[in-house]
Amino acid sequence: MPVKILIPASEVKDRQGNPLVLENEQCCSRCNQSPAGFYEIHRLHYRIGFKHNHLYGKKYRISKSYRLKISVCETCFQSDFLTHPDLLDHNNSPLAKIARSHSIAWTVGGLLAASGFLLLTPFVPANGILSTIKQMWQVPVTIGVLVLFLTWINQKKYQSKVLSEIEKSYSGFRPLARAEVHTYVLQNEEDLSATALEIILQNDLWAEACARNNQWKFKQPSAPDEETLHKG
Numbered sequence: 001m002p003v004k005i006l007i008p009a010s011e012v013k014d015r016q017g018n019p020l021v022l023e024n025e026q027c028c029s030r031c032n033q034s035p036a037g038f039y040e041i042h043r044l045h046y047r048i049g050f051k052h053n054h055l056y057g058k059k060y061r062i063s064k065s066y067r068l069k070i071s072v073c074e075t076c077f078q079s080d081f082l083t084h085p086d087l088l089d090h091n092n093s094p095l096a097k098i099a100r101s102h103s104i105a106w107t108v109g110g111l112l113a114a115s116g117f118l119l120l121t122p123f124v125p126a127n128g129i130l131s132t133i134k135q136m137w138q139v140p141v142t143i144g145v146l147v148l149f150l151t152w153i154n155q156k157k158y159q160s161k162v163l164s165e166i167e168k169s170y171s172g173f174r175p176l177a178r179a180e181v182h183t184y185v186l187q188n189e190e191d192l193s194a195t196a197l198e199i200i201l202q203n204d205l206w207a208e209a210c211a212r213n214n215q216w217k218f219k220q221p222s223a224p225d226e227e228t229l230h231k232g
C-alpha cells in the first residue's frame with residue numbers, strides 16, 4: 001500500500017544548494033536492502049504566488065529550485081540507469097559518469113543536427129560566405145545523426161551489461177518504481193506549515209518510519225485530501 005508524505009513549506013523554502021534528503025536507517029526506500037548509499041534525485045521548485053498576467057519567465061512571484069534526494073541501494077540505482085538514465089544522480093560512481101557522457105553526447109548530436117537544419121531556413125541569409133555554408137547543411141546533420149546513433153548503441157550496450165550484472169544476483173529482476181512527487185504553488189510565504197511537497201512511496205513501512213523520524217504528516221493517497229491549496 002503506497003504512503004503519501006506531506007512536506008511543509010518550512011522544509012523546502014531555503015533549499016538552494018542544500019537538498020532535502022529522505023533516509024531511514026541506511027535501508028533502501030524501494031526494496032529495504034542495506035546499505036543504501038545511493039540516491040534517486042528529483043529537481044523541484046518552491047513556488048509562491050501564481051501570476052495570471054505574467055511576462056515570459058516571471059510566472060510566479062517567488063520561484064526557487066531545490067533537489068529532493070531519496071536513499072536507494074546500489075541495485076535500485078543501477079536499475080534507474082536502465083529505466084531513467086537521464087534522471088540519474090550525478091555522483092562519482094562509474095555508472096553516473098557513463099550516464100553523464102551519454103547525456104552530453106545526446107545534446108551535442110541534437111545540436112549538430114539542429115544547426116544543419118537551421119542552415120536550410122531563411123534565418124541564415126544566402127549571401128557571401130553564408131551561401132557556401134548553407135550549401136553544406138548536410139555535413140552537420142550527418143555528423144549529428146551519427147553521434148546520436150552511436151550514443152544510442154553505446155547506451156544499449158551498457159544497459160544490457162548492467163542488466164546482466166543485476167540478474168546474476170537477482171534472477172527475474174523487475175525495477176521498482178521511483179517515488180511519485182507533486183509540488184504545490186503556495187499563496188503566501190507566511191504559512192510555513194502549508195504543504196509544499198507531496199511524496200508518494202510504494203514502500204509503506206519505510207515511508208511511515210521516515211515521516212515519523214522527521215515529524216512529517218503522512219496518509220494513504222486515497223484518503224480524503226484536506227488541503228485547500230492548488231496543485232502546481
Ligand SMILES: [Zn+2]
Pocket residue numbers: 028029030031032033072073074075076077
Ligand atoms: Zn533497493
